[in-house]
Structures are given as structure tokens and as C-alpha cells.
Amino acid sequence: MSLPFVDVSPFLTKGTPPSPAKEASAKSLFDACHDVGFFYLTGHGIPKETCDLVLNTVRTWMLTATDEEKALIARKDAGVGEGDGARGYQRVGENVTGGKSLSRKQAIDLYATHPSAPSAPPYAPLHGQNLWPNTTFSTIFNSYIASILSLGAALMRCMAVALSLPEDHFEPFISPSFWVCRAIGYPPLTPQALAENPGGVGCGAHSDYGCWTFLLTDGTKGALKVEAKDGGWVDADPVEGCYVVNVGDMLMQWTNGLFKSTVHQVVHLGSNYRVSVPVFFEPSWDAKISPLETCVARTGGKALYGGVTYGEYLLGKVAGNFYTEGK
């Protein structure tokens, strides 16, 4: 099995009339999401220079920031200092995928601003401010994330056509998106790294919990692995000029299982330092998500999932990602 390709270019400009090119893109998106849940996205319009700048910014900081600089933006539990239980820097081994498997990676987690975020701490979970390494980093990332949000909205228009809905059907649900972005570094597998974290090889097997993941990675091959229908693993190696995009659990629920949220993992056994930057494109904090009628009709007539408010659903997911301090 290899991952399919989807060209989103006919949907980049909002308000353009229906066209055969749109129909073809929408059909390829439907097939990719229904059959695999992972695909290479082409025609996205984000320049290579932008992508290189984002990756290099992460690589440089991860490899040159001192322990003190990293500690300054460390993730803390909600209510502790600037902490909101989610945002900030995580050391190798701090993140636990799905509440169980130790990850051998370091990362800075960034989130959209909560619609009722207070201006100063203490912060309730996910109600804080992003903890940025420096202003160059935040300028580069804020601009990059804005581009991905436009792209995410284009993919939602494509999805609407794929499901025979009006092109703007999803707009009220995603404006504004409560996005998540993770700047990740996977250290090389040295004997010392293995000794410090014997079980961890990267990022444990999981499915993503939101809608779409737009994954930007460096050129490292053989690291990201996608579960195949027969239970084996398929390498989702980077393809120049493409994003690896995958369907998350929320989108699977929204489509009543028509789109598949596929399990994947990162096993980075190489001698290089691997960098990846997933942006998770999500509904609004207050969006109410329940299976779409058209999808229920196409999947046997019975809703397989109850409704959720996206923000509450996310809070439940994020709570399982870290060891709680003091426990």
C-alpha cells in the first residue's frame, strides 16, 4: 500500500464556482479518507522557503537552547505559574502517548487562544498563553499557522463537496479553529538516549484526536509509520512539496465512520536529529459536533457517536497526555 495524493488547489480561493476540477479533487479526498485516512496533499500553495524556515527554526532552537532557556518555557500543570496544563516545552520522556507509551522526543506545544482566556494567571486547563522561545520564533510560527488555517478551511470546502454538502457548510464550525501546533525534535538514537528512556523510540502508536493533521517534516525517511489494513506498518516518507495529511478521531465521528482515523507511530532509529511540525486543524472551541445526517444515511442509518462540544472533548484528550506533577 502507498498513500494516495489529493490536490486541493481548486479550493484554495473561496467563492469560486463549481468545476470539474473541484469534483475530481473532492472525489480523490473522499476515497483517500474513506480507504486510508492518510494522504499526500499537493497544490497547497505554501512555499518551500516557508516550510524550510519553520523546520530550521525548530531545529536550531532544540539543538542550541540551554537547559535554562528550555526550563523558562516548560509546560506546567494548570494553575502553576504560567501553566495551563498543555502549552509549553516538554522534555524527552515527559509526553505519554495515549496515557501509556513514553515518547522519545522533545516538543513545544502551541494552541489557539481560548475564547474566554483571562489576561493573567492562574489559568484553567488550556486557558493560558503560548510560551514562546523568542519573538523571531513566534513571528515565524504565527505566520505559518495562519497559512495552515487558510489551507484547512480550503480542505473543509473540498470535504463539503466530497460529501455533497454546500461548499461553505463547515464554515460556522471552524471559525475560528481551535488549532494545535507541535514543534517536535526526535533525538538520534544514541546508547545514552536508550539508557535514559529504554522503551521509547519516538512517538507511540496513536490516532490523532481532532480533524485534520497537516504534517511538515524534514527529509528523514522510515520514521513515520501508518497502520495498514492487514495490521502491518507502511512508511509515510516525506514527499518533496507535499504535506502528509491525516484524518483525526473527531472527523471520524463527524462522518459517522465514513472517514477513517488511522493509527500511526514514529520510530526514529536514525543517527540524525529529526524535526517535524504537525498543525492540527480543528473545529472552534464551542462547536457542537455530531454525525452528519448525510453520513449517517450512507453508513446504515444509525448514528454511531453521540454529540460533543469540541473544547470539552479536547480537554479530556489533553488531560491524558502528561504525567501530572506530584503523582
Ligand SMILES: O=C(O)CCC(=O)C(=O)O
Ligand atoms: O512526527 C511525526 O511525524 C508525527 C507526529 C504525530 O503523529 C503527532 O504529533 O501526532
Ligand SMILES: [Fe+2]
Ligand atoms: Fe499523530
